[in-house]
Ligand SMILES: Nc1ncnc2c1ncn2[C@@H]1O[C@H](COP(=O)(O)OP(=O)(O)OP(=O)(O)O)[C@@H](O)[C@H]1O
Ligand SMILES: Nc1ncnc2c1ncn2[C@@H]1O[C@H](COP(=O)(O)OP(=O)(O)OP(=O)(O)O)[C@@H](O)[C@H]1O
């Protein structure tokens with residue numbers, strides 16, 4: 148399994164949720180984050196100040212998926228988060244060794 | 260080493276902390292999250308509305324552990340978080356390459 | 372690639388950001404967390420109460436880096452977060468399978 152971790156623009160969250168649902172995803176975790184990328188936050192917030200790094204509010208979306216669904220889930224998030232503007236976000240993928248569904252005790256892909 | 264990542268019901272946090280302490284865990288990180296699983300949050304929040312996905316408040320607990328402790332730590336969290344009701348949570352495990360204890364510079368399992 | 376995950380003292384965040392910038396890092400994600408380590412939060416908060424675990428406010432900093440930069444990035448964070456006092460923090464590293472820059476669709480180290 149894989150953990151797909153997306154840092155996206157907050158106003159894109161609804162579109163990302165819809166795209167994930169359409170891709171057949173059964174669960175996700177959302178949390179708040181702040182960050183910057185190659186522009187150090189400048190172009191996203193204001194112009195002019197050159198020497199301070201601005202942390203810009205973002206939303207983190209995490210989805211644990213079966214290996215065979217990982218590429219489609221990444222594509223769904225990227226497609227829904229994309230506006231073509233600076234600060235659109237980053238999506239990274241991490242290996243997952245095991246998952247447990249607490250209520251039932253199921254493990255592995257069955258727990259998703 | 261492994262990172263055990265648990266998304267649980269907020270009112271179970273105290274029980275999870277106690278179970279982890281009883282399992283000999285030396286540290287943990289707690290943060291806020293929201294999410295949904297197979298019921299899309301509906302049954303946890305209200306009934307009736309069919310087409311909106313509800314994000315339900317959860318707590319994230321993360322524990323970095325030695326490989327040989329990972330299974331026991333997962334079991335401790337699952338046991339403490341379990342109520343048998345929908346929304347009890349998910350626990351997943353990710354490989355960890357290295358850990359550093361900042362104050363001492365220790366690395367690997369000694370840093371835990 | 373690697374995900375470097377640091378849990379540090381909140382008042383060290385500016386120093387950590389500067390050290391990462393000096394190390395050539397192009398982006399990072401910052402979020403709030405709470406936690407405890409080997410002192411169960413006691414020494415950091417107050418003395419005396421023996422049987423409650425205190426969660427102490429911390430800051431999480433995450434940096435996705437190319438494999439060859441991972442060691443230098445860990446060292447930069449550890450150096451900037453270190454005060455020699457209890458509660459200085461933990462830094463752990465996780466393998467990353469893939470990264471996408473949402474705006475451009477770039478993948479892998481080019482997406483960083
Ligand atoms: N190397 C990184 N490690 C961890 N998080 C990152 C990294 N780079 C970016 N991020 C996170 O992703 C968010 C979005 O980054 P952003 O889209 O600005 O990346 P970028 O490479 O600068 O692309 P663009 O040129 O389109 O702005 C940041 O606010 C930050 O939270
Ligand atoms: N596939 C997933 N990826 C990431 N996070 C998830 C995933 N599934 C669930 N979660 C997180 O776990 C939390 C709890 O999920 P939940 O217990 O409702 O799972 P479930 O499979 O629906 O089990 P149950 O049938 O017992 O409700 C969610 O609120 C969400 O934060």
Ligand SMILES: Nc1ncnc2c1ncn2[C@@H]1O[C@H](COP(=O)(O)OP(=O)(O)OP(=O)(O)O)[C@@H](O)[C@H]1O
Pocket residue numbers: 285286287288289321322323324360361362363370371378379404405406407408409410427429456457458459460461
């Ligand atoms: N095993 C662990 N798993 C997950 N997070 C941890 C773990 N240990 C510590 N942390 C996180 O790191 C933060 C800082 O820990 P801390 O620096 O107190 O570690 P320590 O080993 O007790 O070192 P020190 O003796 O210098 O205090 C904690 O508040 C917690 O958020």
Ligand SMILES: [Mg+2]
Pocket residue numbers: 183184185186187188233234235
């Ligand atoms: Mg950018």
Ligand SMILES: [Mg+2]
Pocket residue numbers: 295296297298299300345346347
């Ligand atoms: Mg559910």
Ligand SMILES: [Mg+2]
Pocket residue numbers: 407408409410411412457458459
């Ligand atoms: Mg400590």
